[in-house]
Amino acid sequence: MIESTDREVAGSLGTLAVREWSSDNPGWIALISHGYGEHSGRYQWVAEQLVQSRALVWAPDHIGHGRSPGDRVYYEDAEALIADLEVLRREVTAQHPDLPVVLIGHSMGGMLAARYAQEHQRHLAALVLSGPVLGTWHVLDLLEHDEIPDTPIEPTTLSRDPEVGAAYLGDELVWHGPFKRATLRAVDDCLLAINEGPTLDIPTLWIHGEDDELVPEADTRTGIDRIRGNEFHEHIYPSARHELFNETNKSEVMTDVRNFIGRALNS
Template sequence: MKEDSIEFATRDGQRLQAWRWAPEGAPRGVVQVQHGLGEHGGRYRRFGEALAAAGYLVYAPDGRGSGRSANGRYGHWGPDGWPGWVDDLLQLNHRIRQDHPGLPVALVGHSMGSFATQQFLLDHSAAVDAAVLLGSTEVSGIVAMMTAEGPVDLSALNQGFEHRTGFEWLSRDAAEVDRYCADPACGFVPEPFAGIQTLARAADPAALSAIRPDLPILILSGDADPIAGGGAALQLVAQRYRDAGVSDVDLTLYPGARHELLNETNRDEVTARIVAFLDRTIGG
């Protein structure tokens, strides 16, 4: 396995850094990973290494306002705001297609990255060969939360969990929670997302009908994830895709698991499930 980084440009003139994990030998396909709010692509190293061991080439950007791409200005989204976040997925996809013509590409989005993925697929489902949503939910409530007055406050998500750090909602693994809290590039309070209202399109049946019907979509969530509504919100997301004509939609809920499935106590099980999905869809 080889680790390195690339840089690519956004449409509003930012330069984003992306981690890359490559397998030994020729890759079977490419996996593009989009992280969530208040974190960065470097947190996906363990996942990237597991995918590389399975033969996949992995790109995991530090999104705008995040990780190395933020240049210390965490949570500053730039002129294009939320629509830029979504378009950044397309810009990296173009770079991947340019560097690896002919290889199939899967898109994996976690949390805010999964919401960006939901919106991205409305207009660009032909750009990817499979999609995975992690730590996701039905988007209407997210739009309401992100457009509320004042800074984005996620503290309410920890209600119902033990309160040691305030981030227990992320994982049952205390060591993973501590690593998150100790990372200066995690847990920051972001500026409002200009243009986040456009995310509401991902709940619109007419917009969803534009997704190509043969796109395989895997949705994974913990039923104790506070944004998942006990799993009901993900059932709604999956059914909307099916109602829109998407024929291959697979939803799995993990009992007791919280928001960050790739950092949960059952992360090996989750990773194996994703690898099996990739093997079935892009790995052939």
């Protein structure tokens, strides 16, 4: 196992806890934007695979998530988290100015990554979106309630591998409580901004599970179709659920991701 190095980076709303994985001679930078309620530590396997492809990997815990400060899973404006991604990019590229940057975002982190890419395309060599919250999201229906009901994420929706769900439930850094109203409003605002924003002109890969119940592929496609550019690629995996990097076919998924990034960096 490749051990991560812990870093702290001053973000827009507080000090971010950041994990770094690296090889001796990195050839590119991977920034990972994790999903709602989780944390960067759940991407250990992903980081190891990327390091094998000569990546220097940086993955923050978004504010209010994991080991970063703030009220749990609470933010009032997604732009603050997007600004944190830019702070991280500047920090890592200041240390490695000659390395291209690839942004990888999952679920809510995919939403943040898509919006970041719209605002900072010139800084990215490629973008990977895994099960991204784009277009519409049924969870936003919770805003219709006077009091947000406690509807925790069902672990069986994450992967066909039962061990993934068990680890998720037992992870003390994962948020297992209810959604926050302010956060849901911020997600809604961000989705609207993405829908009205520019197309993605950089090489972009969208990967999604066909049986993703948490973020249905059909809902995401309504957003993807608004922002896809000429260098857009997609893989929809039959029978796969939400967390493709933790799925039973994760090696296939990672091979597709690494091949895409390799082509993008060599183009």
